[in-house]
Amino acid sequence: xxVVGQRHxxxxxxxxxxxxxxxxxxxxxxxxxxxxxxxxxxxxxxxxPIGYGAFGVVWSVTDxxxxxxxxxxxxxxxxxxxISAKRVYxxxxxxxxxxxxxxxxxLDILQPPQIDFFQEIYxxxxxxxxxxxxxxxxxxxxxxxxVKVFLYQIMRGLKYLHSARVLHxxxxxxxxxxxxxCVLKICDFGLARIDEPDDNRHMTQEVVTxxxxxxxxxxxxxxxxxxxxIWSVGCIFAELLGRRILFQAQSPIQQLDLxxxxxxxPSLSDMKTACEGAKAHVLRGGTKSPSMAALYTLSNQAxxxxxxxxxRMLVMDPDKRITATDVLAHPYLDEGRLRYHSxxxxxxxxxxxxxxxxxxxxxxxxxxxSYTFEDELTSLHKVKDKLYKFIHEQQSHTRIPLCINPSSVxxxxxxxxxxxxxxxxxxxxxxxx
Numbered sequence: 001x002x003v004v005g006q007r008h009x010x011x012x013x014x015x016x017x018x019x020x021x022x023x024x025x026x027x028x029x030x031x032x033x034x035x036x037x038x039x040x041x042x043x044x045x046x047x048x049p050i051g052y053g054a055f056g057v058v059w060s061v062t063d064x065x066x067x068x069x070x071x072x073x074x075x076x077x078x079x080x081x082x083i084s085a086k087r088v089y090x091x092x093x094x095x096x097x098x099x100x101x102x103x104x105x106x107l108d109i110l111q112p113p114q115i116d117f118f119q120e121i122y123x124x125x126x127x128x129x130x131x132x133x134x135x136x137x138x139x140x141x142x143x144x145x146x147v148k149v150f151l152y153q154i155m156r157g158l159k160y161l162h163s164a165r166v167l168h169x170x171x172x173x174x175x176x177x178x179x180x181x182c183v184l185k186i187c188d189f190g191l192a193r194i195d196e197p198d199d200n201r202h203m204t205q206e207v208v209t210x211x212x213x214x215x216x217x218x219x220x221x222x223x224x225x226x227x228x229x230i231w232s233v234g235c236i237f238a239e240l241l242g243r244r245i246l247f248q249a250q251s252p253i254q255q256l257d258l259x260x261x262x263x264x265x266p267s268l269s270d271m272k273t274a275c276e277g278a279k280a281h282v283l284r285g286g287t288k289s290p291s292m293a294a295l296y297t298l299s300n301q302a303x304x305x306x307x308x309x310x311x312r313m314l315v316m317d318p319d320k321r322i323t324a325t326d327v328l329a330h331p332y333l334d335e336g337r338l339r340y341h342s343x344x345x346x347x348x349x350x351x352x353x354x355x356x357x358x359x360x361x362x363x364x365x366x367x368x369x370s371y372t373f374e375d376e377l378t379s380l381h382k383v384k385d386k387l388y389k390f391i392h393e394q395q396s397h398t399r400i401p402l403c404i405n406p407s408s409v410x411x412x413x414x415x416x417x418x419x420x421x422x423x424x425x426x427x428x429x430x431x432x433x
Contacts, residue, residue: 024047024061024062024064024405024408025047025059025061025072025404025405025408025410025411025414026061026062026063026064026072026124026402026403026404026405027064027402027403027404027405027408028064028065028400028401028402028403029110029111029400029401029402029403045060045062045069046409046410047059047060047061047062047408047410047414048060048410049413049414049417050071051174052417052418056073056074056075056076056190057073057074057076057417057418058071058072058073058074059071059072059074059414059417060072060127063124063402064402065399065400065402068127069127070107070124070125070126070127071124071125071126071127071128072122072123072124073122073123073124073125074120074121074122074414074417075088075120075121075122075123076119076120076418077119077120078119078120078121078387079118079119079380079383079384081380082377082379082380082383085377085380085383085384085387086374086377086383087190087191088121088387089373089374089377089383089386089387089390090189090192090193090374091189091190091192092106092109092121092123092387092390092391093369093373093390094166094189094192094369095123095125095189096109096394097164097367097369098160098161098164098365100157100160100363100365101183101185101345101346101347102153102154102156102157102160102183102184102185102186103157103160103161103185103186104125104126104128104177104185104186104187105125105126106123106124106125106394107124107125107126108123108124108399108402109121109122109123109124109391109394109395110122110123110124110401110402110403110404111391111392111395111401111403112388112391112392115384115385115388118384118388121387121391122404124402125187126185128177128178128179128185129178129179129180130177130178130179131173131174131175131176131177131178132150132173132174132176132178132184132236132240133172133173133174135173135178136173136239136240136243137243142240142243143301144301144303145335145336145339146182146240147237147240147241147301147306148332148333148335148336148339149182149336149339149340149344150176150178150182150184150240150336151233151237151240151333151336152328152333152336152337152340153183153184153336153340154171154176154184154186154233154236155233155324155327155328155333156328156340156361156362157184157185157186158171158186158229158230158233158324159324159325159328159362159364160362160363160364160365161186161192161229161365162195162226162229162323162324163364163365163368164364164365164367164368164369165194165195165368165369166189166192166193166194166195166369167192167193167194167195167224167225167226167228167229168186168189168191168192168229169191169192169193169207169208169228169229170188170190170191170192170207170208170209171186171208171212171229171232171233171236172208172209172211172212172232172236173236173239175187175188176236181344182344183344191207191208193371194369194371195225195226196223196225199223200223201223202222202223203222203223203224205217205220205221207228208228208232210249210252210255211235211245211246211247211248211249211255212231212232212235212236213228213231213232213252213255214227214228214231214232214318215231215256215259215266215316216228216273216274216318218252218255218256218259218278219256219271219273219274219275219278219279219282220274220275220277220278221273221274221275222273223273224273224318225318226323226324227318227319227321227323228318229324230313230321230322230323230324230327231313231314231318231321233313233327234310234313234314235247235314237306237309237310237313238295238298238310238314241298241299241301241302241306242298242299242302243299247259247262253281256278256281256282257285259316260282260285260288261288261291262290262291262292262294262295262314263290263292263314263315263316264288264289264290264291265282265283265285265286265287265288266282266316266317269317270316270317270320271316272317273318292307292311295307295310295311303332305330305331305332306332308330308332309322309327309330309332309333312326312327312330313327325362328362337361341357341358341361342355345358347361347363373386
């Protein structure tokens with residue numbers, strides 16, 4: 001069994017297909033007796049790119065085993081450095097660990113070629129029709145029910161992740177996938193990591209797209225927790241209500257200024273983890289009074305309950321910011337919970353006697369994500385070996401393995417598709433003096 005591991009044909013492992021479509025990027029990785037690729041009854045859609053970011057490229061493709069459309073994420077140049085390799089390994093471990101309806105899961109990981117040719121990784125996930133960014137900027141009307149059911153699902157997934165001791169660190173509308181039934185899933189764990197209990201351990205500030213970056217990160221904190229994800233969701237909540245980005249700045253410093261324009265000048269205790277340069281910048285701006293009442297002008301959906309919840313999420317001091325569990329207990333989300341569990345979720349079921357509701361509407365992760373596997377990842381060689389073995393361990397013995405089809409019409413375009421260039425990425429955090 002073999003798949004493509006490099007872009008150059010001389011390094012590609014041969015694939016075997018039983019009359020596989022020359023148009024399909026995915027094919028059976030080996031000849032299987034009596035196996036015939038499923039031909040969809042409707043017109044076959046062409047394989048095409050649907051998104052890319054700093055760490056991967058995502059295509060919409062057809063799974064030849066059942067004819068369903070799926071998302072195929074290509075992670076190129078995995079082993080260019082130790083940090084990148086460990087990040088990919090961590091992301092794959094998380095995708096395989098999580099089991100939640102509002103968190104995107106890995107359906108399959110393509111088998112790697114011989115370890116000498118192992119440079120790229122291909123992950124298959126469920127295909128979602130859209131994301132929250134596309135919905136917000138579209139002319140499609142968003143009712144109060146839409147906002148509540150979207151926010152409920154975001155927080156339901158986030159509560160699960162935080163209970164697993166995982167910080168997402170890049171919550172933004174583009175990372176919240178939505179299907180045609182308004183079911184939402186959190187995706188892209190490229191920047192995710194486990195919560196660090198030791199306050200003295202420094203954590204990177206190169207996280208979170210700028211518009212959704214929490215003030216403690218903007219002010220140069222060396223350590224942070226799950227509250228940074230809550231801030232991001234608060235910004236998205238306001239964006240759903242107003243159909244515009246709440247804090248849309250050109251630079252990290254301007255981003256901080258816009259936040260203090262709304263929240264007012266923070267106290268020194270609110271800035272207890274900020275670096276001295278950030279504190280000095282904020283204090284030089286003079287005393288600003290809070291203007292939270294401006295949130296009522298977002299739209300006519302910005303009710304008292306909505307603004308009350310927003311004010312609990314958009315708090316300067318992360319220790320005073322509301323938690324995911326408490327957000328879900330807020331009365332604003334009661335209708336979102338009811339709508340989701342009445343007709344959208346998979347955890348409740350219709351019976352002849354009526355709707356059978358689950359005993360736990362917002363479950364936590366039963367087994368916190370463990371970080372100990374990274375202790376052994378001290379070199380690129382070790383990461384490559386561990387990752388190679390991990391992918392083989394994930395292979396299902398009940399499904400036919402897949403590979404990349406180098407004979408497909410779209411293969412050249414797929415092979416040449418690249419991640420975002422540095423100029424396309426958001427600005428790095430400001431380096432305070």
